[in-house]
Amino acid sequence: MDIEGFVRARIDNTNEETLKNVLAERIREYKDIDEERSLLMAQSVIDEVKTTLKVNESDDEFLKDIMAPPKADVTMGKMGVGSRGAGDFFVHRRIAQIVSSTNTASEVNPSAQDDGGVVKVPAKGDDVYVTTAVDGVHSRLSDYPFLGGFHVTRATLRDVCVMGANPVSILSDLHLADDGDVGKLFDFTAGVCAVSELLDVPLVAGSTLRVGGDMVIGDRLVSAVGSVGVSPYPPTARKGATEGDIILMTEGAGGGTITTTALYNGFFDVVWDTLNVSFVKASNAIFNNDLVKDIHAMTDVTNGGLRGDAHEISSTTGVGLKFDHEKIKSLVAPNVLNMLDTLEIDPLGVSTDSLMLIVPPEISDDVVKAVSDVGVKIDQIGIVDSEGSPRLVEEDGSETTLTPLFREAAYTKIKKLVGDTTPEDFEKMKDKVQKAADESIRKKERVIDYIRNNARS
Known part of the structure; x- marks a missing residue:
């Protein structure tokens, strides 16, 4: 449960004392703490959210613009993001649009809708093509960390292989919510390392954090595993x-x-x-x-x-x-x-x-x-x-x-x-999503201009 999100969604139309009591009750559903401490935690979250909202009273319009994400008024679930269908593909093309707006050079980038990206690295003699890929663990395997780790590792290695590259390394980014048992970390890593050992591709780096820090309670596990591959040939x-x-x-x-x-x-x-x-x-x-x-x-x-x-x-x-x-x-x-x-x-x-x-x-x-x-x-x-x-x-x-x-x-x-049927308002949804992507590109360009024009010598 995202307790910060819970507060943000209710703070404008709920009495603060009521909000504190309801949130404290939710916290006690997950944590074995007394009522007094749960109320203190709830009030702390409310205070922090209220503090961040004060930016709206600032005269710094640029800062307010940076802090506020563009509103598409279309949710992830309604658009089908992550569900590998027409809505998901449309959103990924918008992400690719933002990436392409940087005009950075690569052999394969997200605009190709491939799962791996490729850059050409000059080397003595022939050039080397370096492929990178990253995959997220299947959301329904949170309670089965070994299987989640095994399959997400195999998935990222697949993404490197299909670009014609030979996998040379694996890296893992693991996030477990505040009430998750530490054993989940080890089980997930063992799943990753099972694939690593079977294919003789080393796990070389990673990061382990809590999901949302103190702001998410429960035991949900989310993670990503990445891999790197090399090839002397252009990508397939x-x-x-x-x-x-x-x-x-x-x-x-x-x-x-x-x-x-x-x-x-x-x-x-x-x-x-x-x-x-x-x-x-x-x-x-x-x-x-x-x-x-x-x-x-x-x-x-x-x-x-x-x-x-x-x-x-x-x-x-x-x-x-x-x-x-x-x-x-x-x-x-x-x-x-x-x-x-x-x-x-x-x-x-x-x-x-x-x-x-x-x-x-x-x-x-x-x-x-x-x-x-x-x-x-x-x-x-x-x-x-x-x-x-x-x-x-x-x-x-x-x-x-x-x-x-x-x-x-x-x-x-x-x-x-x-269900898997296309929403009747799908075309309108796409227009809204496109507008949000365009706004993100404009924000990126404004921030780049600011940094370049205000760089310290």
Whole structure:
């Protein structure tokens, strides 16, 4: 519970004494303290919030502008941010817009909608391409830190691998709320280190803090794990997909999303299917056989499932993608596919953690052999053409356009209640979000101008 947020939301329309008593009661629900101390804590939070609000009385308009975030009047949940669908993709493109406004140079930045970014570093002899990526732990794995740590680490390494880079290091940023047991820190780190040891990629740095410091009570764990990779070759970003290419995919058993689906729907045996490092083994096989330089694009089937990835690739490149539905389903691990079918969850709308490769026909067989030789199943699932859209071909030859849902396929009861239909006012929501992004860019530019014009010698 965010007690500072609780106060900020109520301080303008609630009697202060009432607010203090209600907050103190909430605090006692989490903390084993007496009433007097809970009231002191509640009053302290109220006093601090009141102090920060005094900035609104200041004559410093610039400072007030910096401190006040732009209001989109659209919440994260309503926009579907983090739910890997159309709303989430729209917001991420706005983030990419802010990044692009800096005009800093990189080989791959968020505008490409890839999960990893790449910079070219001059070196003696040939240039080196450095890839960085970061992923957040699945929110529903807060109570299962080992699994959360395992899957988020595997996810960030995947993001490095699909850029054609060889992972060389891992870093961890771990936040546990005030009432969380310290053992969660160790369990999460052990999950990270299990992947680290299996793949011989060292965990080299990190940070450990409380969620919100004193202002968040409870035991929620949130974290991110990042990784760094290097390559002598340019990145295999999505933008490299070319008409005539072959689309290959490895078998996927899922990661954090499938684990969450299994845990919260009672398919506990499926958790074991997810505990593997097949994705990185396949990527390493491609790297070790010197095939990276000839691959046009690599991606992991994660954000919004194949629907989301196909849409992003087609949108970024303008090419068409033609997929064989039956071939795709054959490359979802049998236990996982059975669970998804039983729960009526679209396998194309969730993260299966497969490796998808877009390659010129002349190296397709070499890629299949290299990956198969390390024990990972792989097959052709489609081709790249000039149609300009992603399509799905059924057994009877009929075609349907692959479009991302507003949210990824619902895989828990609460997600089914929230639904995945596009809100009627989605276009208005997008306009509001766009306006907030534009305001953020203008604020950034004003602050940069201020710093440059007032720099001390």
